[in-house]
Amino acid sequence: MSKLNETDIQGFVLRGYNLPYGRYILLRFENPDRARALVSKLLPIITTGQRWDNGKPQSTVNIGFTHRGLAALALPDATLLSFPVEFQQGMKKRADILGDTGLNAPARWDDVWHGNDVHAWLGINGLTATALDDCCSQLRSLFAETRGAVELAAQDAVSNMVDGQQTGKEHFGYTDGFGNPDYLGIERNSQPGHGKQLPDGSWAPLATGELLLGYADEAGELPAAPIPHILASNGTFMVYRKLHQNLATFRSFLDEQSAVYGGGREKLAAKLIGRWRDGTPLELAPDAPDPSIVKDPQRSTNFTYGADGAGTRCPIGAHMRRAHPRDAFGFNGKLIDRRRITRRGQTYGRFVPEGELASDAEERGVVFMVLNANISRQFEFVQQQWIEYGNDAKQGNDKDPLMGNHGGHGKFVVQGDRSATNPPLVCAHLPSFVELRGGDYFFIPSMTALGMIAMKLVDPR
Amino acid sequence: MSNINGKVYAMNAITPMKPWKTWVLRLIFFVLGHVKSLQQDLINLSFIEFARWVVVPRAGFPQFGNGQEPEKLTYDYLLFFSNFNGTWNQYIDAFSAVLSKGLNLIWQWSEKFPGSVPVTLFKEYIGRVQFDTDYYFTAYPHATANDLKAAHAVQASYDDLRSRVNSLSDAEFADAYMSFVLQVQPNLGETGEAPVVF
Numbered sequence A: 001m002s003k004l005n006e007t008d009i010q011g012f013v014l015r016g017y018n019l020p021y022g023r024y025i026l027l028r029f030e031n032p033d034r035a036r037a038l039v040s041k042l043l044p045i046i047t048t049g050q051r052w053d054n055g056k057p058q059s060t061v062n063i064g065f066t067h068r069g070l071a072a073l074a075l076p077d078a079t080l081l082s083f084p085v086e087f088q089q090g091m092k093k094r095a096d097i098l099g100d101t102g103l104n105a106p107a108r109w110d111d112v113w114h115g116n117d118v119h120a121w122l123g124i125n126g127l128t129a130t131a132l133d134d135c136c137s138q139l140r141s142l143f144a145e146t147r148g149a150v151e152l153a154a155q156d157a158v159s160n161m162v163d164g165q166q167t168g169k170e171h172f173g174y175t176d177g178f179g180n181p182d183y184l185g186i187e188r189n190s191q192p193g194h195g196k197q198l199p200d201g202s203w204a205p206l207a208t209g210e211l212l213l214g215y216a217d218e219a220g221e222l223p224a225a226p227i228p229h230i231l232a233s234n235g236t237f238m239v240y241r242k243l244h245q246n247l248a249t250f251r252s253f254l255d256e257q258s259a260v261y262g263g264g265r266e267k268l269a270a271k272l273i274g275r276w277r278d279g280t281p282l283e284l285a286p287d288a289p290d291p292s293i294v295k296d297p298q299r300s301t302n303f304t305y306g307a308d309g310a311g312t313r314c315p316i317g318a319h320m321r322r323a324h325p326r327d328a329f330g331f332n333g334k335l336i337d338r339r340r341i342t343r344r345g346q347t348y349g350r351f352v353p354e355g356e357l358a359s360d361a362e363e364r365g366v367v368f369m370v371l372n373a374n375i376s377r378q379f380e381f382v383q384q385q386w387i388e389y390g391n392d393a394k395q396g397n398d399k400d401p402l403m404g405n406h407g408g409h410g411k412f413v414v415q416g417d418r419s420a421t422n423p424p425l426v427c428a429h430l431p432s433f434v435e436l437r438g439g440d441y442f443f444i445p446s447m448t449a450l451g452m453i454a455m456k457l458v459d460p461r
Numbered sequence B: 001m002s003n004i005n006g007k008v009y010a011m012n013a014i015t016p017m018k019p020w021k022t023w024v025l026r027l028i029f030f031v032l033g034h035v036k037s038l039q040q041d042l043i044n045l046s047f048i049e050f051a052r053w054v055v056v057p058r059a060g061f062p063q064f065g066n067g068q069e070p071e072k073l074t075y076d077y078l079l080f081f082s083n084f085n086g087t088w089n090q091y092i093d094a095f096s097a098v099l100s101k102g103l104n105l106i107w108q109w110s111e112k113f114p115g116s117v118p119v120t121l122f123k124e125y126i127g128r129v130q131f132d133t134d135y136y137f138t139a140y141p142h143a144t145a146n147d148l149k150a151a152h153a154v155q156a157s158y159d160d161l162r163s164r165v166n167s168l169s170d171a172e173f174a175d176a177y178m179s180f181v182l183q184v185q186p187n188l189g190e191t192g193e194a195p196v197v198f
């Protein structure tokens, strides 16, 4: 397959920028004409997928719309009704499907999500805090000048720093950001373990249509997309979820359980995710972290679960093994190739190193963003069937130990062996380590589509 | 009236076949039925509790007498009946992704069968030929096939341990108990409510 037209695709879709400062601004449109005028003004500022030959820019801007936002931009009804139903409904209405109940129920979300006012999302990233602020002031003057949108809320995010250095660590202390799918045509160094597995055991990029609308997907079909097709092509859908992390609960859980677990605290932490906190995959190094693997892209995501059916290296219910089961369900991974998601997360809140006091009440977590061509087949399926349920992994109703909506009733089995340092362990009455604070489903249009929206050129046929 | 009972979904599909093709299908069934390895993929899909295809010949429909006129049917019919765990979409996606050749072998003799790939046309076809379940008994609506297999494994290990427990010294018991835990540890998932259908 030939290269994609990178200048037509929003940059955020093609790559994680890995810029340390982020701000996610949520907008409400007041009037379709003025909103379109704002979109016109934003067009030249939006960061595309064009390669950065001269190094990273100071800041980046990307945009997405909820279904209500597209309606507020007065897209034709025939177009609005052609979007997939889950996007039309929005994330809040999908709460029961997603298991967003109890502690995660919409009633407990941040205020901004309580109405149905969120029309657009602007994702801004900066190399420095100043660059981020400068970019945001520029945007805010455009809101004022066009009177196209009201800023409802701004969610700041910042990569966790250790000794002033940006790290890939999230708040629980795990190094994140190893596993993300490769797609055909996207210029990026392909890495074993990123795409899909072939019968001979090698790895190949996934079909482009698993990420982008307008291209064949893994079933050889075009993903369901709105009409006209030019509005959809080179666009995708984004799931935005603000995931609060109960850091104090997490740490005291590790303290309590490791007191009775022969493997010790760090191994228990590793068993929950499937990687040691430095990122070493348990499948490759079950006894101790190995920094040489973490540094080596040929190895850091290059593993499978097939030979560990009993879960004695990486537990069957560990987060990573659930969220991307690789060959765990047999058939060379063919059952999971259409359930892959691209993650673009960023941490928010103050990073508290181990040993310092942390409280659950502090604002802290991950702005978890997922890109996929089909929200219902990809994100919703993973969330419902693999995070909040366990049948495919043969773990019954057991949920993801860390991400599950447990509310005090969770269970996690660490499969082990006869050795003193890898014994079996059953953790019961799990609390919720992660809670949902809001979010929605967004359409991330191509540059062409943004232009069409701005110029009122969207004709359903 | 629903196709869903707890964690289980019952699918009935009936498709017409020209009678001469029925003979070809019968031959295929004969081969599939005698070569177990050909059934392996179907068996390995662990969320399928049961799946069966049966030919209903046009002369094979019941006649109740009492003035019921014999029907003149021009087609034979293929009944597909399956019980599975998980969503309808997941089931058909999996069929299409990993069993497409086998399904085509069985269903291509039915009228208007579009092939099991691409999956959207296949789903449309199944949607059209599917008929709903009138009565559905499930002994364990809160359990999947995997849950039941896991429960059997745990029970067998437990029974084995119990049968030996009185004859074991403390040290031997510790060892036997460890073996028991290692045997059952992959099989300890909870049973419970099914996720919301979508």
Ligand code: HEM
Pocket: A170, A171, A172, A174, A175, A176, A177, A178, A179, A180, A243, A244, A245, A273, A275, A319, A320, A323, A324, A341, A343, A365, A366, A368, A379, A382, A383, A387, A403, A434
């Ligand atoms: C606070 C919330 C979360 C945290 C802290 C977290 C943390 C992690 C970590 C540390 C890894 C391993 C690093 C890597 O392989 O890249 C990982 C992998 C992953 N997570 Fe999460 N996660 C969170 C929520 C979720 C949710 C809700 C989903 C899905 C709906 C998800 C899907 C994935 C996937 C797909 C992978 C990649 C696995 C692979 O390719 O092997 N995560 N996560």
